[in-house]
Amino acid sequence: MIYINQVFQYVSDLRRIRVIEIQESYVYFVNIDTISAMPIKELYTSLETDIKQGELLAISDPYAKAIPDDELTEVQVSKREQDWDIILKFILPNMDELIKKKGREKKISEIVEQTGLGKTKIKKLLSRYWQRGMNKNALLPDYTNSGGRGKSKTLSKEKVGRPRRVTVSGEYQTGINITDEVKLQFEHAINKYYRKTNNYSLKDVYHIILRDFYSDRYKENGEMKYRVWEANRIPSYNQFYYWFKKLENPKKDIQFRKSAKEYELKHRPILSDSKSETNGPGTRFQIDATIADIYLVSSFDVNRVIGRPVIYAVMDVYSRIITGIYIGLEGPSWIGAMMALDNMVADKVEFCKQYNIDIEEEQWPTHHLPEIIIADRGEFEGYSVDNLINNLNIKIENTTAYRGDLKGLVERKFRTLNGKVKQKAPGAIQKEYRERGDRDYRLDATLNLKEFTALIITLVLHHNHKIIEKYPMEKEMITDGIVPTPTNLWNWGIENRKGRLRTVDRNILRLNVLPRGKATISRAGIKFKNLLYSSRQAIEEQWYLKLKNRNIEIVYDPRNVEKIYIPHDDGRGFETCTLLEPSQQYKNDFLEEIIFQQELRSELEEIERSNQVQLTINTDLMLEDIIKKAEKKKKQSQHQSTSKREKLASIRDNKAIEKELHRQVEHFDLEAKQGSEKATVIDFATKEKFEEKIPLKSTSRIMDKLRKKRDEELGKDK
Numbered sequence: 001m002i003y004i005n006q007v008f009q010y011v012s013d014l015r016r017i018r019v020i021e022i023q024e025s026y027v028y029f030v031n032i033d034t035i036s037a038m039p040i041k042e043l044y045t046s047l048e049t050d051i052k053q054g055e056l057l058a059i060s061d062p063y064a065k066a067i068p069d070d071e072l073t074e075v076q077v078s079k080r081e082q083d084w085d086i087i088l089k090f091i092l093p094n095m096d097e098l099i100k101k102k103g104r105e106k107k108i109s110e111i112v113e114q115t116g117l118g119k120t121k122i123k124k125l126l127s128r129y130w131q132r133g134m135n136k137n138a139l140l141p142d143y144t145n146s147g148g149r150g151k152s153k154t155l156s157k158e159k160v161g162r163p164r165r166v167t168v169s170g171e172y173q174t175g176i177n178i179t180d181e182v183k184l185q186f187e188h189a190i191n192k193y194y195r196k197t198n199n200y201s202l203k204d205v206y207h208i209i210l211r212d213f214y215s216d217r218y219k220e221n222g223e224m225k226y227r228v229w230e231a232n233r234i235p236s237y238n239q240f241y242y243w244f245k246k247l248e249n250p251k252k253d254i255q256f257r258k259s260a261k262e263y264e265l266k267h268r269p270i271l272s273d274s275k276s277e278t279n280g281p282g283t284r285f286q287i288d289a290t291i292a293d294i295y296l297v298s299s300f301d302v303n304r305v306i307g308r309p310v311i312y313a314v315m316d317v318y319s320r321i322i323t324g325i326y327i328g329l330e331g332p333s334w335i336g337a338m339m340a341l342d343n344m345v346a347d348k349v350e351f352c353k354q355y356n357i358d359i360e361e362e363q364w365p366t367h368h369l370p371e372i373i374i375a376d377r378g379e380f381e382g383y384s385v386d387n388l389i390n391n392l393n394i395k396i397e398n399t400t401a402y403r404g405d406l407k408g409l410v411e412r413k414f415r416t417l418n419g420k421v422k423q424k425a426p427g428a429i430q431k432e433y434r435e436r437g438d439r440d441y442r443l444d445a446t447l448n449l450k451e452f453t454a455l456i457i458t459l460v461l462h463h464n465h466k467i468i469e470k471y472p473m474e475k476e477m478i479t480d481g482i483v484p485t486p487t488n489l490w491n492w493g494i495e496n497r498k499g500r501l502r503t504v505d506r507n508i509l510r511l512n513v514l515p516r517g518k519a520t521i522s523r524a525g526i527k528f529k530n531l532l533y534s535s536r537q538a539i540e541e542q543w544y545l546k547l548k549n550r551n552i553e554i555v556y557d558p559r560n561v562e563k564i565y566i567p568h569d570d571g572r573g574f575e576t577c578t579l580l581e582p583s584q585q586y587k588n589d590f591l592e593e594i595i596f597q598q599e600l601r602s603e604l605e606e607i608e609r610s611n612q613v614q615l616t617i618n619t620d621l622m623l624e625d626i627i628k629k630a631e632k633k634k635k636q637s638q639h640q641s642t643s644k645r646e647k648l649a650s651i652r653d654n655k656a657i658e659k660e661l662h663r664q665v666e667h668f669d670l671e672a673k674q675g676s677e678k679a680t681v682i683d684f685a686t687k688e689k690f691e692e693k694i695p696l697k698s699t700s701r702i703m704d705k706l707r708k709k710r711d712e713e714l715g716k717d718k
Contacts, residue, residue: 065571135393280497321486
């Protein structure tokens with residue numbers, strides 16, 4: 001099978017080509033190794049024969065890279081955006097004429113006249129766009145040459161540090177009541193900031209609301225500052241988002257944030273069925289999530305009910321085939337959507353084998369990227385969506401801009417799946433509200449997560465081969481005797497419609513969908529979220545000595561903190577970092593749990609810090625009192641006749657006397673008979689020992705006797 005944007009290499013001359021279009025029985029491709037390249041037309045069957053004979057091999061895309069925008073220079077971004085604007089306005093609308101040799105030069109001349117650019121410039125843009133993957137980042141000015149393979153990543157100079165934040169509390173903080181006054185504040189901020197071309201996000205607008213209406217203002221060094229009120233005095237983001245959805249006007253939002261023209265071009269309601277917006281498999285995939293109507297049990301203890309799982313499904317609009325699923329406890333959230341996208345490009349034979357289900361590839365033949373993904377705004381806003389758009393050339397369409405019949409395909413399939421689950425599986429929710437005396441269906445929960453996943457896979461396989469009622473069949477389908485099942489429509493569409501299917505290495509996709517963060521290199525290791533990591537490259541290149549206190553971008557999975565990954569500059573590889581021994585205790589924890597523990601520790605330390613201040617003050621007072629008493633005692637017992645020289649000369653003897661006294665008091669006697677032990681006394685003048693029956697408690701008398709002997713000796717010397 002040959003797909004658009006797939007890269008092949010000829011065995012004979014090592015020439016590499018990229019498929020840029022498939023029309024009817026012809027394939028258009030370009031040579032990606034030449035300086036300038038125009039499309040070549042070839043019979044589909046001819047290339048297929050070369051593949052079967054082993055003369056043409058499918059290879060990894062050399063330009064498939066995960067390149068974050070924050071690693072690009074302003075010049076690179078500016079150049080890319082300028083060239084991409086030309087592609088959007090003048091190249092893409094004329095693509096059918098440009099890929100064909102006949103009329104190509106005439107069309108290029110027209111574009112030159114329209115843009116005012118030279119013919120060489122236009123041809124160079126076309127070549128770069130076709131050769132390097134037909135996405136926005138294909139237009140970057142030789143990005144990979146600017147760094148060089150094998151060179152260290154460019155690290156910023158400033159040191160990063162997580163701001164001190166103590167938010168963990170024993171009380172639930174639920175925001176405030178949303179009164180009419182608060183609603184007016186929301187509406188004002190949405191109209192003033194969200195419905196503008198500056199593209200403020202909802203988070204930005206929420207922060208502006210807090211700044212304008214729920215904070216104290218003060219000046220610091222002549223500059224106005226804001227201190228936001230406590231959490232129980234401000235509306236929460238969830239409350240704001242809820243009322244935003246109530247006030248939302250998709251048409252007005254798009255027209256004000258973008259333009260009326262863009263609304264008409266890309267976002268107007270489509271008054272027809274969803275298939276009319278596709279021209280083959282892979283044009284549009286829909287993704288959505290639902291909470292299953294069933295309670296599951298723990299895989300470790302069947303007596304523990306763990307709640308209801310979340311089902312994610314990805315469906316091809318043209319054929320209705322399900323191309324990816326995820327069943328788990330994540331979400332609905334970006335993590336769940338990320339898992340579904342990962343399964344979308346996975347080998348389904350191997351995937352099913354993990355659940356003891358054996359299938360042939362023909363039963364579930366999907367492992368591709370689409371041209372467009374239709375998804376909910378909430379789950380696909382932020383995170384790694386920019387990487388999907390720029391690096392993989394996948395367009396993201398939000399359902400708010402369309403009628404309900406778009407994502408309704410996958411939503412209807414969820415209703416069907418839930419209906420089957422209710423019929424068959426124990427622990428399923430049978431009705432919304434139980435009456436008094438009804439049995440609690442949660443007590444009937446029997447399936448664990450793996451068993452329920454196997455059940456859903458079985459239903460998906462059934463769906464992929466089930467006749468689709470009221471499918472809008474094309475005349476050619478009927479002529480070819482096609483029965484409208486998802487698998488049949490998928491295979492027929494690939495052979496007879498150009499579609500937009502593409503393949504990608506699974507690790508490249510994961511690099512683009514996993515969240516990114518900043519780590520700090522220190523002498524103790526690579527620090528991320530206060531956890532310490534190390535890698536082979538860091539040790540070999542002595543990062544901990546040469547690059548300490550520097551920042552580096554990493555990719556991480558919040559469900560598994562045992563490893564983080566440093567993406568390579570070429571966007572296709574990564575360096576694995578593993579937890580060091582001091583952080584090993586967290587290896588089985590989720591990132592949310594670790595952050596909670598760190599915040600809890602900060603709160604406890606903050607509370608204790610105030611107690612420490614009082615303790616320090618009291619300690620200082622005790623020290624001063626001890627010193628004052630010693631000074632007073634010294635002043636009272638000071639001998640006026642003793643000279644400074646004599647005091648200094650007798651230090652050694654004084655120390656010996658003091659040491660012997662302490663030995664008599666501090667020595668261990670396991671039979672400890674107080675008042676009957678002999679104390680050995682040394683005569684320092686004669687260096688002889690003598691014993692005397694002296695109670696151990698009478699150490700002051702020993703001191704007096706020794707002092708008397710010392711004074712007598714000093715008198716003789718005089």
